[in-house]
Amino acid sequence: MTWIALIFILIWLATFVTGQLLFKRAMDFSSAAGFRDRRTIFTLGVGILIMTISFCLNLGLLQRFDLSYVYPFQGSSIIIIAVLAAIVLKEKLTPRLIVGTLLIAAGVVLVSIS
Amino acid sequence: MPVNRQSSASAARTSDRPTGFRNPWFQFVLNIVGVVIYELLLKAGASATADSAKSWSWIGINALASPLTWLAIVVIIVDLVIWLYILRYIPLSIAFPLSRTVDVLVPISCWLILRETISPLRWCGIALAIVGLIIVAKPAAELEQRL
Numbered sequence: 001m002t003w004i005a006l007i008f009i010l011i012w013l014a015t016f017v018t019g020q021l022l023f024k025r026a027m028d029f030s031s032a033a034g035f036r037d038r039r040t041i042f043t044l045g046v047g048i049l050i051m052t053i054s055f056c057l058n059l060g061l062l063q064r065f066d067l068s069y070v071y072p073f074q075g076s077s078i079i080i081i082a083v084l085a086a087i088v089l090k091e092k093l094t095p096r097l098i099v100g101t102l103l104i105a106a107g108v109v110l111v112s113i114s
Numbered sequence: 115m116p117v118n119r120q121s122s123a124s125a126a127r128t129s130d131r132p133t134g135f136r137n138p139w140f141q142f143v144l145n146i147v148g149v150v151i152y153e154l155l156l157k158a159g160a161s162a163t164a165d166s167a168k169s170w171s172w173i174g175i176n177a178l179a180s181p182l183t184w185l186a187i188v189v190i191i192v193d194l195v196i197w198l199y200i201l202r203y204i205p206l207s208i209a210f211p212l213s214r215t216v217d218v219l220v221p222i223s224c225w226l227i228l229r230e231t232i233s234p235l236r237w238c239g240i241a242l243a244i245v246g247l248i249i250v251a252k253p254a255a256e257l258e259q260r261l
Contacts, residue, residue: 020210027201044198055190059177062160078211085207093207100249101211107243108217111236 005064008057009073015054017077021084022047028089078105138203141196142212148193149216150223152186157228159183204254211250218243 026043033040082101085091134140159182177183200209218240224230232240 023198024201024206027198031202059160062157063177078214081210082207089206091205091207096252097207097250100246103246103249104211104214104243107239107246110239110242111221
C-alpha cells in the first residue's frame with residue numbers, strides 16, 4: 001500500500017465516522033423537536049454532505065483494491081465510533097459492549113491484513 | 115445531568131416503539147442486507163470503469179459511468195433512510211458494532227459471488243468478528259428487554 005492510499009483511507013474513515021455521529025445527533029434532535037427543526041435539518045444536511053464525500057472516496061478505493069481487502073478498513077471505525085458515541089453523545093459503554101466491540105474490531109483488522 | 119436527560123429521552127422515545135415491519139430490529143436486518151447488496155454493486159460498477167492511470171480517479175467519479183454504480187446509489191439512499199430510522203431507537207454504540215455483521219457477510223459474499231479468494235487468516239478474522247458480534251448482541255438483547 002502506498003502513502004497516498006493510506007491517506008485516502010484515513011480521510012475516508014474520518015468522513016465516515018463524522019457522518020455517523022452527525023446522523024445520530026440529527027436523529028436525537030428529530031426525536032426531541034421533529035424533522036422540521038432547524039438543528040435536525042442542519043445536522044442531517046452536513047452529515048449527508050460528509051457521507052457523500054466518504055462515498056466518493058470509497059468508490060476511488062474500490063477501483064484500486066479488492067472489496068474484501070478495502071472494506072474491512074471501515075471496520076476499524078467500530079472502536080472510534082463506540083468511543084466517540086460515549087464521549088460526544090453520552091451513550092453508556094458497558095464492559096461487555098467494550099469487549100465485544102474490541103473483538104469485532106480485531107476480527108475485522110485480521111481480515112484486512114490477511 | 116446530560117446523561118440522565120438523554121436516558122429518559124431515550125426511554126420516552128422507545129416506550130412507544132413500533133412493532134412488525136416498522137420494528138427497528140427488523141429494519142436493522144433489512145439495512146444489513148442492503149449494505150451487502152450495495153457494496154457488491156459498487157465493487158462491480160467501480161471495477162467496470164476502473165482507470166488507475168488517471169490521478170484524479172482516486173475520488174471515484176468515473177465509476178458513475180456504470181449503471182451498476184447508480185443502482186448501488188439507489189440502494190444506498192434507501193439504506194440511509196432505514197439507518198436513520200434505526201438510529202432514532204437504538205444507541206449508536208450498540209447499533210454500529212452490530213452493523214459490522216456486514217464485515218463478515220461482505221467477504222463471504224465476495225468469495226461466493228465475485229470469486230475473490232479468502233485466506234485461512236482471513237477466515238480466522240471473520241470467526242473472531244462473529245464472536246464479538248455475539249457478545250455485543252447480549253447488551254442489545256438487554257436493551258430490547260428494557261424497552
